[in-house]
Amino acid sequence: MAQIAWLGKKTPFCGNVSYGLTTTEALRVRGHQTHFIHFDNPRNPEESTTSLLANDPDVSLPYLVKSQVYTIPSPGAQRELRDFLEKLRPDLVHASLTLSPLDFRLPDLCQQLGVPLVATFHPPFDSSLRNLTAGTQQLTYQLYAPALARYDRVIVFSRLQAEVLERLGVPADRLTVIPNGVDPERWKPASSGLGSFMQQRVRKRLGKERIFLYMGRLATEKNVEALLRAWRLVSPDGCKLVIVGDGPLRSTLQNTYDDPNMLWWGYEDDLEARVALLQCAEVFLLPSLVEGLSLALLEAMACGTACVATDAGADGEVLDQGAGIVMSTQGVTTQLRTLLPVLRDQPVLTGELGRQARLRILERYTLGSNLDAIEALYSSLIPAAPLAA
Known part of the structure; x- marks a missing residue:
């Protein structure tokens, strides 16, 4: 089973938060060790990073501004992230992109550490550019495309989204279409009768x-x-x-x-x-x-x-x-x-x-099929462990 350093959001609530929490929880159920690294100023400034040695820790990076749309990290956040990853030595880093300056620095950082890097790229889009909002989102895609081209793999949710990024220069072999999925046993029609x-x-x-x-x-x-x-x-x-x-x-x-x-x-x-x-x-x-x-x-x-x-x-x-x-x-x-x-x-x-x-x-669109595809992607990027003598 893999050790995954997951970079994402836990607050404020949005689709990115749901995606990260649901996926990491399901990966843990399947036996993977996930370390959730997110932006959250620690209440105790004396907190030590030694908690990284615990199973499935919740690791926080300091920030200056955080919203549902973007995050501005504190000046020392990149150094702290590097320290975290050097101690963790994960098999793979998966960034559920939070629209922050750190997103652009991750490829260099992971390359230096020799760790495969996967992104999930969430920003909404309209491939037809039919309104001003769609045009604004297109600028986000244009800004991110050069950086995404340097990730080992980028997960997108549809073929349409992949085509948008391909037109902006992201190589097709770096893009993997894995739609969102939901747990049909949790999200299901109401039972007959009075209900819960x-x-x-x-x-x-x-x-x-x-x-x-x-x-x-x-x-x-x-x-x-x-x-x-x-x-x-x-x-x-x-x-x-x-x-x-x-x-x-x-x-x-x-x-x-x-x-x-x-x-x-x-x-x-x-x-x-x-x-x-x-x-x-x-x-x-x-x-x-x-x-x-x-x-x-x-x-x-x-x-x-x-x-x-x-x-x-x-x-x-x-x-x-x-x-x-x-x-x-x-x-x-x-x-x-x-x-x-x-x-x-x-x-x-x-x-x-x-x-x-x-x-x-x-x-x-089940969560199970979504996780099967993510695990297959991880397996293609994580070097096989050497055979025992």
């Missing part, structure tokens, strides 16, 4: 209406305002729109669009509650302008929720051929004005879409 205590608790707060749900960041690239405008225009009878999440636009959107048939749930850090929310929802809505491969979308699909998403990033590929409804990133409000009444009036349709969504997850 958490399901009952969540349902009580939601009320008796049919639930249409958005779950994610409240930021420009998520285009939530387009959904809110459509909901206000349609005002579907007997339905409630639930907004789960937080972000820089929350107060502005809530003040502008607060409505009796909307529920601003806020950020939900309880995993069981998030599962219950998706199990209670009839329709999951994701109006993003750019995406990578949304974990929230995969989780909703695994729970048997009918899904409507834009074709940003790889989300359209996930839902194509009947696993959901795919919109263009252009004119989302107009498209939703047409779709929302149909979804309201056709519960048989939403039920079938939910069933097809669950099947799609089982076919292509």
